[in-house]
Ligand SMILES: NC(=O)c1ccc[n+]([C@@H]2O[C@H](COP(=O)([O-])OP(=O)(O)OC[C@H]3O[C@@H](n4cnc5c(N)ncnc54)[C@H](O)[C@@H]3O)[C@@H](O)[C@H]2O)c1
């Protein structure tokens with residue numbers, strides 16, 4: 001059994017703490033927010049974010065990071081993307097050689113456009129940094145609903161250690177060396193989920209959502225390939241798997257924010273109504289900049305950015321997407337299709 005420190009006591013940090021404690025690991029959850037620590041210790045339940053789910057006895061909750069991290073083998077970073085660098089700077093003060101870091105946040109650093117594991121690696125270059133991602137809403141994981149994820153790591157041995165630690169009869173974990181692909185899929189699907197929510201808010205139908213999801217993963221894969229990830233990762237759990245759950249579930253904070261925006265709320269009103277982090281908002285901005293940097297066409301992400309930050313009418317954004325220049329379905333993989341029939345040779 002492992003000793004594990006979870007850094008961040010939001011819905012995801014708390015749900016993972018519950019999952020790991022139920023498997024018999026000894027878990028400490030740390031939060032920077034004193035009132036959150038007090039609430040968790042007093043009620044043994046995250047009354048705001050996971051109501052009705054009791055913390056097992058082998059979870060300790062603290063606001064003392066040094067105490068929380070001492071003698072642990074694994075440190076799980078579960079804070080929203082905008083707090084990752086500063087939190088990593090705090091963690092760095094107490095990190096010990098050999099402690100494995102698992103990033104479970106999904107986003108990009110807006111200023112640098114780095115993925116979050118890259119940010120953590122910059123701060124703690126001497127510790128193995130891994131990522132755990134996939135279709136996994138906290139509300140379901142905390143209730144032992146069967147869930148699958150993938151862990152990405154540079155070393156197979158480290159990946160397998162994290163796989164063994166998290167695996168349970170309700171949580172199945174796969175391994176992969178494609179850390180960057182896993183992180184890009186997990187971050188960028190949140191922007192597409194905002195679009196899917198906006199479509200639902202506009203009372204469009206299943207056809208529209210399927211179109212956004214399919215063309216969305218095409219955009220994500222294009223950027224991912226340009227950034228050195230494997231195409232296969234985007235067809236996996238952290239790619240299309242997470243895209244499906246986030247675009248279709250009422251648990252999704254991104255989809256819920258999108259529904260509100262599509263029904264006429266402002267961005268600020270939508271964010272404050274959802275109450276938990278809506279990662280797709282910051283990621284939309286970063287993704288749009290990455291698309292420009294790598295010269296990749298990402299029309300859905302571009303339109304979502306315009307709706308969020310330039311007050312563009314969502315209906316107009318949809319019309320602009322529908323009336324883009326006509327094109328082939330997989331024009332970037334034309335060579336593969338030429339093996340079936342080469343139209344140019346007709
Ligand atoms: N909730 C999910 O189902 C889920 C699933 C997979 C991944 N994630 C990812 O995990 C990350 C956290 O999501 P969440 O849903 O737990 O968010 P949340 O909004 O529920 O929690 C935010 C938590 O961050 C901590 N925090 C707040 N301010 C802080 C600060 N200044 N510095 C450090 N920590 C601070 C607090 O513990 C707070 O409860 C996000 O990147 C999200 O995309 C969430």
Ligand SMILES: O=P(O)(O)OC[C@H](O)CO
Pocket residue numbers: 106134135136137190193242245246251252253254255277278279
């Ligand atoms: O609730 P969301 O939209 O932040 O998504 C949470 C997770 O990423 C789902 O896997």
